[in-house]
Amino acid sequence: MNVIIGLEIHCQLSTETKLFCGCSTDYRNDEPNTHVCPVCLGLPGALPRINRKAVEYGLRVAKALEMEVLEESEFARKNYFYPDLPKGFQITQYDRPLAVAGTLEIEDDEGHAKSVRITRIHMEEDPGRLVHMGGGDRARYSLVDYNRSGIPLIEIVTEPDLRSPQEARRFLNKLRTMLEYLGVFDGDREGALRVDANISLEGHERAEVKNISSYKGVEKALTFEITRQRNLVRRGQRIARETRHFQEARGITTSSRSKEEEHDYRYFTEPDLRPLRVRDWLEAIELPELPVARRNRFMAEYGISLNHARTLTGDLRLADFYEQVAAVDPALAATWVADTLLGELNYRSMGIGSVPPDRFAGLLRLIRDDAITDRGAVDVLRIMLDQCSRGEACETPAEIVRRQNLGKVTDDDFSAVVRRVLAAHPQAVEDYLSGKKGALNFLVGQAMKETRGRADPKAITRIMVECIGSEGGF
């Protein structure tokens, strides 16, 4: 039974001001209802005024998805009652959206290229946010925060072209990367991306799963739905055409049959806004370098592998970071960023944004100049990341090396260590001299222990053999 999935993705555009007023969109860490004005509070008499920047952001997305942009698109009112909706309607687009008919290429589960058709994108405003005091179902009352009211969103709707939860997740990752490359989206913002998914088994009714707010959630919700629907079919039951809610915490979807959900939105043209004629704006829009182009350039310009290039360009900030440190040594930088740094960041749930590129470049220089071993470099990196994640001022790698005495030990230092080890283990020396080669391994191991791994085992072995040779002489 084939699985058929279509997605509706709502993403916040990262404009500085809201869609229809001049209020700032950056309300993180601010008190509720401090980024509001008569327009986004829906005060009587206030009128919306389109934020041109938001439209331009929408057009960038349309262009990148190779969509047909409507010569004249139009805003509409979607009427419904909810306490977080200050006007009693949401300004959105309905039968004349910003753009239609695009595609985004992804890899299917077998690794083959596949085009996912994009039905349309339209622009709309976000409602406010309800805060349930006391939490969830047991809340005694709710408060409304309108800071989010009027934040610009685009909704991207796909055709039902996706065939598995994994494919859906790959699509979302690809889309997110592209949105970030376009400079229109900040994935770190709360609620920046929300997904509704339509899912069905071929030949059966479909369910709509609403309000999934994370990438992992999409895969989880879809996997749950497929199992649920397959079980129904196996038992010979009908799959109801319905709206379901994803319960993130429990990883399940539940039917939402309450009356309030059965909306007739009574769409009609927003009489307070003129139709959007965007042809001139569209022509002025130049797209930045997109992920595939950047990947190809990384391979050509820095001579790095396809795998490294793919990893590095898979995230805008990672790609930018790489380019800031690549000058030290492109190949070395690719390995250390894509293989080592990413792993350490994931382990700490940190973003690339918290790593100062100049510090990391300093570390790369130490590695390149052989001033530090790979193992020492990892130690330095971990110390740096710990400092960054605690929000402390980050020491330079050289400072860390000096303080922690992590520098690569020179031959002279080695000789002293070796001599100490030899003096401490005369029996092992004798064993070695009497032909027991295994004794040398023991002695080298002891020396490595003393240098706490900073020394190159080969160098230690060489010096040790030299020393025993000369000492054996007396």
Place this chain on the structure above:
Amino acid sequence: MANRTITFEPDDRWNAFITCCSRAPCGDGALAGIPVAVKDNISTRGIPTTCGSRILDGYVPPFDAHVVELLKASGAAIVGKTNMDEFGMGTTTETSAFGPTKNPCDPDRVPGGSSGGSAAAVAAGLVRMALGTDTGGSIRCPAAFCGIVGLKPTYARISRYGLIAYANSLEQIGPMARTVEEVSRLMAVISRYDPRDSTSIRRPYIHQPTTDIAGLRIGMPVEYFGEGVDPRVADTVRKAVGRLEDLGAEVEECSIPSMAYALAAYYVICTSEASSNLARFDGVRYGPAADTRKAWHDAFSEIRWKGFGREVRRRIMLGTFALSAGYYGKYYAKAQAARHNIIRDFERIFSSVDLIAGPTMPTVAFRLGEKTDPLSMYLSDILTVPANLAGVPAISVPCGTVDGLPVGLQLMGRRFEDELVVNAAAAYEERGAA
């Protein structure tokens, strides 16, 4: 800017005002020190603004409407907020939650509506000028019934920022006064472009009325003088148009066949827009607070049931119905098609005439309480709604009396030719009136 105050303590026996400002600041400028009344659906910072409704009880806007900013900048004294049909929904000012306004020409009669308070305040001499709003005749009807002048400007010429919306695509703020000259003066102050209203267009009205109308072509639509129009009113207006002809205008008959659907289209569109506009009154942010102990939708229904009057509830229901799935095509879409036909009819007529003339209202002012059946009240808007549907300027100027009650001559012009409409009205007022 304000540098002094005037005292305003009127003898308001007509109930023209909802709020009076006994000490009103004023300053220098084109309207220096002139007391102006403002209809109570236009936001005034620091002065309660009710729309004639209980649901806005206690609401004091934190900002001024664009027109109010302009009034203040011109030195005018905003002396009060005038009574109106609740949210503009009425033709008599009787649907106000603050009681009906009486017509100064005859206190047993309605002043017309919905800007009845503004018209009565001017007619009674309480103020020299007033702002009204006109969605389907709400400036012109009370101007006609009270015997004053009222202009509904071209749609898009006056910013609606701060006007509490009833039907956004139809309504305009406009000037009311006893003379065309004064109407023109007020119009010049309020018609300034405002980027906050996306539908407003930069076409300032900078105009000194002239009364030379020689060669002006005037069309008289047969529909404005036929069935449903009191023959004595029709006669009075016909004579008035005859006077314009005497002054050199060329008068011809014309026809607006789409008038047959104008009223139905108007009521579908205005109630649809209203049903959405009025959704925001939910007791959460302003007005009487919803009872938060109840489930929100119960509290919300309760506050709207208590806060809105009967006529407003009726229109919200009508509009909600017209926009509903399954009925949209039958009502809203058809109304929009009818509106386009009216626009086309006006364009056709205005290709051969400069102005259209007819009565403002089919009758003189009704008795208080006379219109009990909503449908017969809706019918009385038949002559005023076409100008709103077409977005054209229209003025009502007094042109005589029937039974001692004022009759209004309505003159409509091409879009953005408010100046010509004003000129013709000025010519009639100065040289035509017997």
